[in-house]
Amino acid sequence: MxxxxxxxxxxxxxxxxxxxxxxxxxxxxxxxxxxxxxxxxxxxxxxPEAVADRIKELLEVRPSTAVHGYTSAQGDPKARQAIADDLNRRFNTSFTGSNVYLTCGAAASLTISLRSIIDRDDQNVMVFAPFFTEYRVFIESMGAQISVVPASFPKLDLNLEAFRKMINEKTVAVILNSPNNPTGVVYSEEQIKELSAILEEKSREYNHPIYIISDEPYREITYGCKPPFITHYYKNSIICYSYSKGLSLPGERIGYILVPDVMPDWQKLYAAVCGAGRSLGFICAPTMFQHVITKCAPLTSxxxxxxxxxxxxxxxxxxxxxxxxxxxxxxxxxxxxxxxxxxxxxxxxxxxxxxxxxxxxxxxxxxxxxxxxxxxxxxxxxxxxxxxxxxxxx
Amino acid sequence: MxxxxxxxxxxxxxxxxxxxxxxxxxxxxxxxxxxxxxxxxxxxxxxPEAVADRIKELLEVRPSTAVHGYTSAQGDPKARQAIADDLNRRFNTSFTGSNVYLTCGAAASLTISLRSIIDRDDQNVMVFAPFFTEYRVFIESMGAQISVVPASFPKLDLNLEAFRKMINEKTVAVILNSPNNPTGVVYSEEQIKELSAILEEKSREYNHPIYIISDEPYREITYGCKPPFITHYYKNSIICYSYSKGLSLPGERIGYILVPDVMPDWQKLYAAVCGAGRSLGFICAPTMFQHVITKCAPLTSxxxxxxxxxxxxxxxxxxxxxxxxxxxxxxxxxxxxxxxxxxxxxxxxxxxxxxxxxxxxxxxxxxxxxxxxxxxxxxxxxxxxxxxxxxxxx
CATH class of the missing domain: 3.90.1150.10 (Aspartate Aminotransferase, domain 1)
Known part of the structure; x- marks a missing residue:
């Protein structure tokens, strides 16, 4: 048993x-x-030293019940706003704290996002090979099929020809991971545009949105190039982020899901994200590190x-x-x-x-x-x- | 969609x-x-002040990559051993760190435990009314039916007569919550013994183990009585614990699942717990608070x-x-x-x-x-x- x-x-x-x-x-x-x-x-x-400084400040200034107490499930309003502000400043977007749902890291961001979308076990979520191994675990455990688009040699960028052939009416989402684990490849703006065009076309054809789940824990770590910011290209995008890599806090399990204001009916999906988090046993993201993010969202190691x-x-x-x-x-x-x-x-x-x-x-x-x-x-x-x-x- | x-x-x-x-x-x-x-x-x-002291110590003494880095999925070996030691000292048990799986708090402990057991959607998990409302969410979202044993008036203790009638061959677990949320009732040793006897009998009859999932976030908060420690009475018990209440750390999401050494084949269930955590998007429990627990496991507010x-x-x-x-x-x-x-x-x-x-x-x-x-x-x-x-x- x-x-x-x-x-x-x-x-x-x-x-x-x-x-x-x-x-x-x-x-x-x-x-x-x-x-x-x-x-x-x-x-x-x-x-960055600001992380430790912020922790010490919290311990000095606030009563422990305030530092370690529950926040609302979506996260502390100040932390959510700080994240929106940071994104707006860097990517010329217009998010508010209402678009942000704090999570226990990238894995949680992914399972919660998948859970909020997947409704039936005959649905599929597409990934581009090579892909982070746990995507298979998460997609299958959230109740859908994984559909793997074969790798594109030699550049290991997006194999959009294969993608167009494989997408079908049971496709509810595609996971995008740029910069990519395991290759370090950053997908070009041209490819993102083409991918978006295919998804627009197929969403119309199948008469339902097909989401991009953009898994971006490595967004800050690039070498002379800037990954295109996905919501500028495709409105039905969900961003999954984690401070594990950019702030070197992998064990602290702090990240977020962003459901962008440009998505039609984003409030509905946001509500489903809240429900999905609740159903998987996430109460709130670790509070001390929420309060760290309020101060340190714009920083990196x-x-x-x-x-x-x-x-x-x-x-x-x-x-x-x-x-x-x-x-x-x-x-x-x-x-x-x-x-x-x-x-x-x-x-x-x-x-x-x-x-x-x-x-x-x-x-x-x-x-x-x-x-x-x-x-x-x-x-x-x-x-x-x-x-x-x-x-x-x- | x-x-x-x-x-x-x-x-x-x-x-x-x-x-x-x-x-x-x-x-x-x-x-x-x-x-x-x-x-x-x-x-x-x-x-307790020892919590803040420990955090400051960690920040002073260790490099941040060690403080905030990943631990293994089960948790840091020292934290796991500290928890086992604390339980052994207080309850005369013989657990080791191998019995302990650190979690992001009590809700995670529950969803992971349920997920590790539930295998088919016709199975049921029993709860005793009145019960913590989220049990329904967790049981249903982990894919089973909830079976609610009606309240026993006026004491609001375990209604074992109804329980015996309602348990069936599709029952895989029963959640026990003592001290109870929402009543504050602590179930008596006599009732725990009787419940255990019924479960032993029914496990034999149905030829599969029926687990007690003992949700114990309030274990430390009692008024002149000691809740019976469940593994002494029933071997197929899984303990779900959280430091939210005893150490006043609700937002930090730190707790554990204990799969006791007295359970036959406990290693198998422990492996399933590891798999269930992985599948739900839990990577490891927040590391800084794991290291807090290493020092503070025996303390309370x-x-x-x-x-x-x-x-x-x-x-x-x-x-x-x-x-x-x-x-x-x-x-x-x-x-x-x-x-x-x-x-x-x-x-x-x-x-x-x-x-x-x-x-x-x-x-x-x-x-x-x-x-x-x-x-x-x-x-x-x-x-x-x-x-x-x-x-x-x-």
């Missing part, structure tokens, strides 16, 4: 977590600095370190002959394996104490994901290992 | 929240101290204030002729209305600026719930209003 799907999900851990656990063990054996762990997207850059890392690893591996997708954002590098089977390649890399994530679960076999949110030294010191790994294939 | 159930859940707010919003408006009109708001269970007692409030309100209302259930725990008083319709009674009470919650959604009409986690002055000052309300019925 146990839910067998849940048992399977819980016991067959994600590949990433498995590698992470192996890494911990191996580090204990041979030393932290001897293992080149590129497996997990845990930010390596400190939060020192993201220039990721830019430096990206140069180091992209140039280093390219020079060694690895075929890499040049990332425009996030802190991931997607690298073609030196043999067909990515799992075998990763096991071979492990012999050189390189911990890489095989791409199979991202829906795009034959690659590895390298999370370069590590110290620059880790990247530098790993180069001989990458070199030896390449040589082992000659 | 919106999930209509979610829309309904989100737009038709809970009665409690509606009253809460009315209260805010009314306070702005006539002054904070003129409105006697007994609607919401937001702790009024400050957290100064709960004696609730004991004093309970005397004040119970004695005060009894003297005025109200029929009250004497609470042994939590910070709620359940009071019989002076007319049949609790909603009408609450509207009449509003004329005296008394904000009370009608009991209909708790599955036990004709009562009101009074949350006395307020200042003693609020209780004292409210007595003339209660008196006038009673007189208006003469």
């Amino acid at each position: 146990i839910n067998s799907k849940m048992y399977e999900l819980g016991s067959r851990r994600s590949v990433i977590r498995e590698i992470f656990e192996y890494g911990k063990k191996r580090k204990a054996e041979i030393g932290e600095d001897k293992v080149f762990d590129f497996s997990i997207g845990n930010p390596s850059v400190e939060s 020192d993201l220039s370190k990721y830019a430096a890392n990206r140069e180091l690893i992209y140039n280093g591996l390219s020079e060694l002959g690895y075929e890499c997708v040049r990332p425009d954002g996030a802190f991931y590098l997607f690298v073609k394996c030196l043999e067909e089977d990515a799992n075998k390649f990763c096991m071979r890399a492990r012999e050189y104490d390189l911990l890489l994530v095989p791409s199979d679960d991202f829906g795009c076999p034959g690659y590895v994901r390298i999370a370069y949110c590590v110290s620059a030294d880790t990247i530098r010191n790993s180069m001989p290992a990458f070199k030896a790994l390449a040589e082992s294939y000659r | 919106i999930n209509s159930k979610m829309y309904e859940l989100g737009s038709r707010r809970s009665v409690i929240r509606e009253i809460f919003e009315y209260g805010k408006k009314r306070k702005a009109e006539i002054g904070e101290d003129k409105v006697f708001d007994f609607s919401i269970g937001n702790p009024s007692v400050e957290s 100064d709960l004696s204030k609730y004991a004093a409030n309970r005397e004040l309100i119970y004695n005060g209302l009894s003297e005025l002729g109200y029929e009250c259930v004497r609470p042994d725990g939590a910070f709620y008083l359940f009071v019989k209305c002076l007319e049949e319709d609790a909603n009408k009674f609450c509207m009449r009470a509003r004329e005296y600026d008394l904000l009370l919650v009608p009991s209909d959604d708790f599955g036990c009409p004709g009562y009101v719930r009074i949350a006395y986690c307020v200042s003693a002055d609020t209780i004292r000052n409210s007595m003339p209003a209660f008196k006038a309300l009673a007189e208006s019925y003469r």
Whole structure:
């Protein structure tokens, strides 16, 4: 009398977590600095000092019942307004706090958004390969089918030709993730426009809105390019955000869903978001970090370190002959394996104490994901290992 | 293309929240101290200073990436062990950190536990009236039927006769909530033993385990009695806990699920709990407060204030002729209305600026719930209003 799907999900851990656990063990054996762990997207850059200052201020100035007390389910009005203000300033939008629903991070943003839309189990939600592995878990557990649009080689941008063929009247949403995990690719304005045009056309044809769920935890981490802000292109967009990466607060579970004012009947979807959060067991987002966001929404960690890392690893591996997708954002590098089977390649890399994530679960076999949110030294010191790994294939 | 159930859940707010919003408006009109708001269970007692001290210590001593970084999905090993140690010390159990799964609070503990068990939509989960209103939302949204055991008058303890008649082969779990919200009743050891015996018998008869999901956020708040610790009586028990009430941290969303070592095959259910958390979009419990729990698990706020409030309100209302259930725990008083319709009674009470919650959604009409986690002055000052309300019925 146990839910067998849940048992399977819980016991067959994600590949990433498995590698992470192996890494911990191996580090204990041979030393932290001897293992080149590129497996997990845990930010390596400190939060801005303003975060700690704000926490200390809250503890000094307010009674603890005010700091730690419930907010309304949607979040504290000041935090919601601060988020709207920050977006308006940067993206020339006109949101208010009423468009913002605070969440326990990006995963919660996604499950709540999906739950608010999905109504029947024959519906489908589309994703573009390669895609973050948990999308499959979230879509299926919120009761719909996942429909995977195959990858577009060699740029790994949006395969819109395939998308147009695959979308159907049971499609209720498409998840967009730019900058992308696992590739670091930022989709171009041209592609976003084309995607929007297809969705407009198909929404009319099927006579129901098809939402873009824009999962943007890496929005702040870009290298000389700006991801197009989705609500300017497509009104039926829901933005899922998290401060995990931009403010280096992954464990604190603080993010938001934005249901934009430009969406027709946005209040209705917003109400469904509130209902979905309630039904999944989310009461409110962690309050202390809501109050942190009220002050720190416009800030980021020192993201220039990721830019430096990206140069180091992209140039280093390219020079060694690895075929890499040049990332425009996030802190991931997607690298073609030196043999067909990515799992075998990763096991071979492990012999050189390189911990890489095989791409199979991202829906795009034959690659590895390298999370370069590590110290620059880790990247530098790993180069001989990458070199030896390449040589082992000659 | 919106999930209509979610829309309904989100737009038709809970009665409690509606009253809460009315209260805010009314306070702005006539002054904070003129409105006697007994609607919401937001702790009024400050957290122990050790909580703030621990937060400051974390910010001083550790790099922010360690304070705010991901933990494993189950939670930080030290926090899990601290919780096990605290339980073992107090309840003479032998749990380890492996039995503990940290959650984003009690609601998350419940949805995750339910999700880990419920496998088919013809299954049912039983609750004893009066029950916390959100149980219905959680059970239904996790895909099962709710089966409400009628209240047992006048003590409002467990109606075990009705329970025995209603349990059936589709029953997978029963939620137990002691001290109870909304009554403050603590179920006796005798009743727990009898309930356990019925469940043992029925589990054998139906050839599958029937779980007790013990929702215990008020465990620390009792007045001279100790709620029996459930795993001593029934092995197939899952404990859902939250530090919201005991440590006055409701907004921080920190709690746990305990899958006890005495449960046969507990590892399997624990794995299903991990899978269920993952599927609902919970990544890990908020990390800073995990690290707070590592230090503060054995502590509580100064709960004696609730004991004093309970005397004040119970004695005060009894003297005025109200029929009250004497609470042994939590910070709620359940009071019989002076007319049949609790909603009408609450509207009449509003004329005296008394904000009370009608009991209909708790599955036990004709009562009101009074949350006395307020200042003693609020209780004292409210007595003339209660008196006038009673007189208006003469």
